[in-house]
Amino acid sequence: MQTSVLSTQDTRSIAAGAQLIRAGGLAAFPTETVYGLGANGLDGAAVDRIFEAKGRPNDNPLILHVARKEDAFPLWAGEPPFAHALMDTFWPGPLTLIYYKSDVVPKEVTAGLSTVAVRMPDNDAARALIAASGVPVAAPSANLSGKPSPTTAQHVLQDMDGRIPLILDGGPCRYGVESTVLSLVGTPTILRPGAVTPEMLAAVLGEVALAPSILAPLAQGETAASPGMKYKHYAPNAQVLVVVGEAEAAAQRLSSLYDDLTARGKRVAVAATAEALPFYGDRRTALLGTRKDPTTLCSRLFALLRELDGSSDVILSEGVGTAGTGLAFMNRLLRSAGFRVEYL
Numbered sequence: 001m002q003t004s005v006l007s008t009q010d011t012r013s014i015a016a017g018a019q020l021i022r023a024g025g026l027a028a029f030p031t032e033t034v035y036g037l038g039a040n041g042l043d044g045a046a047v048d049r050i051f052e053a054k055g056r057p058n059d060n061p062l063i064l065h066v067a068r069k070e071d072a073f074p075l076w077a078g079e080p081p082f083a084h085a086l087m088d089t090f091w092p093g094p095l096t097l098i099y100y101k102s103d104v105v106p107k108e109v110t111a112g113l114s115t116v117a118v119r120m121p122d123n124d125a126a127r128a129l130i131a132a133s134g135v136p137v138a139a140p141s142a143n144l145s146g147k148p149s150p151t152t153a154q155h156v157l158q159d160m161d162g163r164i165p166l167i168l169d170g171g172p173c174r175y176g177v178e179s180t181v182l183s184l185v186g187t188p189t190i191l192r193p194g195a196v197t198p199e200m201l202a203a204v205l206g207e208v209a210l211a212p213s214i215l216a217p218l219a220q221g222e223t224a225a226s227p228g229m230k231y232k233h234y235a236p237n238a239q240v241l242v243v244v245g246e247a248e249a250a251a252q253r254l255s256s257l258y259d260d261l262t263a264r265g266k267r268v269a270v271a272a273t274a275e276a277l278p279f280y281g282d283r284r285t286a287l288l289g290t291r292k293d294p295t296t297l298c299s300r301l302f303a304l305l306r307e308l309d310g311s312s313d314v315i316l317s318e319g320v321g322t323a324g325t326g327l328a329f330m331n332r333l334l335r336s337a338g339f340r341v342e343y344l
């Protein structure tokens, strides 16, 4: 299969994507978080093609994307608690809401669960594509299962060339990590952290719980509230090792690891924050962003893991605190490292 990459600037490319989706096919598209791989979310056979193209285990449910707030309600069985307040504050935007599904949602979308995840992306091309498709668009991140999520059309092409007919190119994604996933079944609970932080949600909900698997591997026999949490995730081919600590101390520890690994013949690179960069001397570093704003770390993480992957056996990375979007950054970074982490 030939894969075309077309700019979202050209409205004909949006129409071509919508036509593919209406016909039961696939199209990759930009959102404000990461690129998605879309199909008609009301057509079980079309949704199956997403799992096939990604090599994704089919017990991992998908998010339905809508172009307007009112299009979310028919997908749920009744009105989720706090739905209006949350949508008014955060939609369009990087917040996915989970509640009991209605009968229009096929089992292929929810992997047989009784709940469905819905979000309205804050990206004009994404909403134009969904509106032109005329259906809710089921879309996971447009990477091969297990790989870092794509934040540019080139990343999608690396993973999906020959596997899908169309990639809509809207440039780099603003946030670079996937949406916050919030379950509204029972106590509102964050299943996956994102750019909408626990602090921001608590301001609307009063209180919000965090799923225990956010910063720790699942214990033996524990079931994941969000099936996606149980899989190896965001992992480049290189091994990732994380050190969490103040800038200078982290840089000293990582420099010593770097020197040991290099002496053993490994190709090593450091993912560094701006604050620690001066402490690495002439070791090979790549800039993540600034500790003052973890949003900058989030937006570079996946792109940087992909960039360093081919040329490194080991990627050493600084970790930071979990306030604000630091939680989303650490959630993704620790998974990409298979939880190999040292706290100073």
Ligand code: TXA
Pocket: 031, 033, 034, 035, 036, 037, 060, 061, 062, 063, 094, 096, 098, 110, 113, 115, 116, 117, 121, 139, 140, 141, 142, 177, 178, 179, 180, 181, 191, 192, 225, 226, 227, 228, 229
């Ligand atoms: O930002 C995003 O959310 C991106 C863009 C494309 O919108 N999409 C995305 O989809 O990250 P995906 O499939 O890579 O991640 C969806 C996550 C998975 O961890 C999945 O297990 C969880 O949401 N999920 C989906 N439906 C669920 C449900 N009914 N109950 C619990 N978890 C659910």
Ligand code: MG
Pocket: 140, 141, 149
């Ligand atoms: Mg994903």
